[in-house]
Amino acid sequence: MAEVIHNILVPVDGSKGAEKSVEYAAWVASKTGAKVNLLHVVDADKLKLKYEAMDRFQPEWADKIKHTDDIRRYSPYFEEQLQCMLDDPLCKRGDNVLDAMKTLAETYGGKPETMLKLGKVVDTILQVAEDERCDHIILGRTGLTGIQRMLIGHVAEKVARFAPCRVTLIPHDMEMKYD
Numbered sequence: 622m623a624e625v626i627h628n629i630l631v632p633v634d635g636s637k638g639a640e641k642s643v644e645y646a647a648w649v650a651s652k653t654g655a656k657v658n659l660l661h662v663v664d665a666d667k668l669k670l671k672y673e674a675m676d677r678f679q680p681e682w683a684d685k686i687k688h689t690d691d692i693r694r695y696s697p698y699f700e701e702q703l704q705c706m707l708d709d710p711l712c713k714r715g716d717n718v719l720d721a722m723k724t725l726a727e728t729y730g731g732k733p734e735t736m737l738k739l740g741k742v743v744d745t746i747l748q749v750a751e752d753e754r755c756d757h758i759i760l761g762r763t764g765l766t767g768i769q770r771m772l773i774g775h776v777a778e779k780v781a782r783f784a785p786c787r788v789t790l791i792p793h794d795m796e797m798k799y800d
Contacts, residue, residue: 624787626655630755631733632746632780633661635718637793638761643722645791646759647731657733658753659722661715662745712737743779751785762790 631646633639643659650657719735726733738745750758763774781788 624756626653626757628753628755628757629655629657630746630750630753630758631657631659631722632742632758632760632776633659633718633722634761635714635721636761636763638763638774638791639718639722640725641791641793642759642761643725643731643733644729645789647726647729647733649757649759651730655757657726657731658736658749658755659719659726659733660736660738660746660749661719661722662742663711663715663737663739664742665740667711742776743783746776746780747783747785756786758784758786758788759791760788762792 626649629646629650631639631642633643646657649655715737719737723733723735736749738749740748746758746760749755758780760777760780761774762777777790781790
């Protein structure tokens with residue numbers, strides 16, 4: 622008996638693989654009635670933030686955040702602080718990526734919800750999949766990192782290994798036909 626798909630998470634980074642993933646997820650949703658969540662993660666490391674520097678926003682977090690990389694454990698704190706950084710070019714780019722991917726999904730009949738999160742990319746994807754009770758993650762096999770076509774990207778490999786649900790990896794160069 623086939624498992625029913627109710628909630629799909631599609632991490633997007635603006636790559637060809639992400640575009641193909643959105644197309645496929647919208648098609649799957651059109652066949653199953655599943656909800657599609659598009660997620661763009663702004664990599665906290667690329668913002669060159671030291672977690673200690675975040676203390677200025679909520680001093681009561683000082684002792685909890687210092688000297689820890691446990692973004693997953695404290696992700697609600699970082700999510701709230703994303704509002705403080707929306708003027709950063711990486712956040713603006715994330716909004717643009719989400720808008721473009723949402724438009725793409727809508728051309729395939731999808732009605733996705735979008736999420737912009739701040740954190741470590743893999744940890745945040747896994748946390749969102751868990752929090753949103755996703756039963757399927759669809760993502761590009763490789764992203765914007767420039768990894769050769771034959772390899773699975775770091776993010777895709779880690780998500781596939783540790784995801785709490787089924788994962789489908791989509792090659793960016795695959796020609797897909799939907800019926």
